[in-house]
Amino acid sequence: MVVTAGRRRRDFALLAGILVIVLTGANIPAPLYVVYESVFHFRPDLTTLIFAVYAVGVLMSLLFFGRASDHLGRRPVIGAALALMAASAAVFLAAENVAMLCVARWVSGLAIGLVVAPATAGLSELEPAGNARRAALTATCASMLGLGFGPLLSGILSEYAPAPTRLVYAVYLGLLALAALALLLLPETVTGRERRYVPRIDIRLPAAVRTEFLPAAMGVFSGFFVLGLFVGLIPSFLGNDLHWTSHALGGAVVFLLFGVAAAAELRARELPDRRALGRGLLVLPVGLVVIVLAFAHASLPAFLVGTVLGGTAVGLVFIGGQATVNRIAPAAARAGVTAALFTAAYAGFSVPVVVVGVASVQVGTLRATTGATIGFAVICSIALWVLSRAGRRSSRTG
Structure with a gap:
């Protein structure tokens, strides 16, 4: 069957929209953690546990099912992610204790880990002109907008509408229904699909891509730490350290971070992937330093600058990392290499954020974030050195 250019553009837009909707559910709880603390009467440090459960779900899904869509096809795996997100929203709607919150967050983590690789790979395959860089830009912008829209929506509804911990999930279930209808219209882009897939940890990378993959992975690891810090801890930090208690404003700050990231990706769309990645690695420690200074001086203006x-x-390292993967990954292993990149990303999103959350209870926000800033400055420096070496090696062989 001949596929027209208009049909390809429609399919490309539909898949981008599905990705936005699924990822919207990932960060809905961010402004609600302080509400849950009050409603369910748990200690603030349990927020770190709930966040960690979500991160475990994401990583489990990426590690065991990251390559599943290369075998089963993109549509079935994305459909499974939609079903899991609906189940998560249903548990949130019925939640009456911390255990139910943990179950809901774990299931949503499974869904997010399941959707990112097939959706990102599918966008590369559906891009009307076969432009891998435009596909990467669309995937990263859709991801940032979805991840940022969730806390903005929940912050506004929890501040100004009834049922602050439930209404947003009813709205989100409606969005998921629209995404399911859109999925029915999409073509399958994987040929020679298999009937079954045996889950196993398999994050091996083709030898030819490892040198260039390493700095990309280190970059998204560092960038997603910033995302995790804002999603998991910043709303609480704002109330406890800067005395900014509005749920709507807390959600807006998280949305600001993701919105700026999406804008940075758009501005960097013409930059070579190595240059975008390198600039992001330079800016990231500076941003963390400014955030630390904001906490040190209880300054909201400084915090907004940070x-x-x-x-x-975040936008620069994400678009640079994703464009690198689209450039270097063989077609038959695209979802697998993409999953490896997101495994690095969500490792940064989870492990160091949990460490900072626990440390902030023990030694205070300022000391915890200062230690993290020093550690990530070192990681970014090493990534820049590896990136420079990879660039010189590529220029010699080219």
Whole structure:
């Protein structure tokens, strides 16, 4: 069957929209953690546990099912992710204790880990002109907009509408229904699909891509730490350290970070992937330093400046990393290499954020974030060195 250019553009837009909707559910709880603390009467440090459960779900899904869509096809795996997100929203709607919150977050983590690789790979395959860089830009912008829209929506509804911990999930279930209808219209882009897939940890990378993959992975690891910091801890930090208690404003700050990241990706769309990645690695420690200074001086203006710098860095390293993967990954292993990149990303999103959350209870927010800033400055420096070596090696062989 001949596929027209208009049909390809429609399919490309539909898949981008599905990705936005699924990822919207990932960060809906961010402004609600302080509400849950009050409603369910648990200690603030349990927020770190709930966040960690979500991260475990994401990583489990990426590690065991990251390559599933290369075998089973993109549509079935994305459909499974939609079903899991609906189940998660249903549990949130019925939640009456911390255990139910943990179950809901774990299931949503499974869904997010399941959707990112097939959706990103599918966008590369459906891009009307076969432009891998435009596909990467669309995937990263859709991801940032979805991840940022969730907390903005929940912050506004929890501040100004009834049922602050439930209404947003009813709205989200309606969005998921629209995404399911859109999925029915999409073609399958994987040929020679298999009937079954045996889950196993398999994050091996083709030898030819490893040198260039390493700095990309280190970049998204660092960038997603900033995202995890804002999603998991910043709303609580704002109330406890800067005395900014509005749920709507807390959600807006998280959205600001993701919105700036998406804008940075758009501005960097013409940059070579190595240059975008390198600039992001330079800006990221600066943003973290400004955020630390904001906590040290209880300064909201400084915090907002740090948010803009952090969002800029995240956008640059994400578009640089994703464009690198689209450039170097063989077609038959595209979802697998993409899953490896997102495994690095969500490792940064989870492990160091949990460490900072626990440390902040023990030694305070300022000391915990200062230690993290020093550690990530070292990681970014090493990534820049590896990136420079990879660039010189490529220029010699080219």
